[in-house]
Amino acid sequence: MSRHYDVETVRKEFPVADRMVYLDSGFQTPLARPVMAAIETFLREGLETAGPKSVWLDRVEQTRAKVARLLGVSADEIAFTKNTSESMNIAANALPLRSGDNVLMIHGDHPNNAYAFLNLKKKGVQIDFLPMTDVVNADTFLPHIDEKTRAISLSYVTFHAGHRFDIESIGALCADKKLYFVVDVMQAIGVVPIDAKAIQATFVGSGSHKGLLVPQGLGLLYWDKARKELEPAYLAAASLAESPQDFIARPDRLAPAPSARRFELGNFNLPAVHALGASLDMIEHIGVKNIQNHCFDLGDHLIAQLDELDVSLVGPRQRQHRSPHIYVVGLPATEWLSYFEENGVRVSPERDGIRVSFGMFNTVADVDRLVHLIRRRRSRKSFRAA
Structure with a gap:
């Protein structure tokens, strides 16, 4: 009961x-019948019609809107990625960090969040790890912020012992100090309510094979569209404001899309997006x-x-x-x-x-x-x- x-x-x-x-849902959730049915619908359509691509892409946008509703944001602030690691790397490389800048993180947090930022050390960016304690909030970070600090990144919920950090107070601190705030919500999404606007996050990244009930291979990225200065480290036709209809690259038209689509690279993991649409219906219903x-x-x-x-x-x-x-x-x-x-x-x-x-x-x-x-x-x- x-x-x-x-x-x-x-x-x-x-x-x-x-x-x-x-x-063991913190590792991977088992497949639910409605999620499997959505994948089977996609496969059957591919088998019988070779793929109604326009219908599939319409469903992508329907699912994007469902993700946005879950996070309390607008659909044009949601991008689909491969997994949490890719989302965090996209975020880390979109921040305008230069040699001498400093990013604050928590020691022992998920390694793939850390590696996304540690990779920036080759650009001269300094990464400082603060001790993990049962309580992590704005007061944890405040004494370590100086004129070189540009960002804070951490998980909402830790994978190894279930710490739930006070990301709302940390987000308020980042807003006050004009810092970028990047949050990994992989172990929270679908189980813990998340309001990306309330936490004042710059980016929120996640995969979908835990609380979102989807097989591995699909990630999510929220981007605060007010941060127009944040652009992708890589580019594809799909991420441009003006995608060339004739598929001929034009060096004079490289402006990124005004939406989070700027962080997407072409084809989607369509079976997983179909699955996510079904799982989000389940989650919203409950x-x-x-x-x-x-x-x-x-x-x-x-x-x-x-x-x-x-x-x-x-x-x-x-x-x-x-x-x-x-x-x-x-x-x-x-x-x-x-x-x-x-x-x-x-x-x-x-x-x-x-x-x-x-x-x-x-x-x-x-x-x-x-x-x-x-x-x-x-x-x-x-x-x-x-």
């Missing part, structure tokens, strides 16, 4: 939930806040059970500082991962233990099964020790 929506009905859309206890609150309830239940077992939780415990859906249990992955797998529970190894990550389809019974397995194995160990 859920206090927020009919989770049992949602669960029926995820066949994997009948085959295993799937607690409501992101409802998904968030349902996952918070599961997390509260997990933490209470771990406390009873005297098993530690890695990362923040309070709702205001933790993600609703990512929890790392303080059990050595080398000793426990295969045990869970053998007993039909899918989780991930993480830096300091076993990562449990919920999706919209998980239930209290899933948590109880995990806890039961922990209790059973520990009791057996105690018995053998005696």
Whole structure:
């Protein structure tokens, strides 16, 4: 049962939930029936008609509008990319950073966010990493900002222990100090409400194979269109304001598109865009806040059970500082991962233990099964020790 929506009905859309206890949505969500149906529609149309491309491209724009609605922005501020890493690299290279400029980041955040900016060191840009703590907000960054600081970049939710950073206060700080603000929302989107305007982000990047329920290979990029000075590091006909209809390049017409299309490079991952359109319909129907609150309830239940077992939780415990859906249990992955797998529970190894990550389809019974397995194995160990 859920206090927020009919989770049992949602669960029926995820066949994997009948085959295993799937607690690994922070790695990749399982395929849902409506998402698979959208991909099959695309494939069938390609098989039977060789592709109604104009129809497919219309659906791309419909999906773009759905993404925009999810993030509280306009459709012309959304670009489709390959994945989160590409989105972050596009953002990093669009910022007008020069030798001597400084970017602030958090140590231990996702490496592909860091590498996008570390690659700028060859241009003389300095990257400073601040320590990760359970609470990261504007006060974390303020003492480190000086006249050379030009940008702050970080994740909204961390992948390895579920920290949820106060990006609204950090965004306000960036606005006050006239800094660019780049946010990776891969582990938040689809589960945690995101208002890109409220956080005053310059760029927001994400993939779509976690909370957005889509197979790998599709990314998203929000660009604040008021930042007209930010242009792509690379160019294609599709990213121009005037794409040549005769497909002859014209060196005197290189102005980028006024929309986020300036950051796109031609053909789309059409099957994944179709899938995303279907998944966004599911998410909108349930409501992101409802998904968030349902996952918070599961997390509260997990933490209470771990406390009873005297098993530690890695990362923040309070709702205001933790993600609703990512929890790392303080059990050595080398000793426990295969045990869970053998007993039909899918989780991930993480830096300091076993990562449990919920999706919209998980239930209290899933948590109880995990806890039961922990209790059973520990009791057996105690018995053998005696």
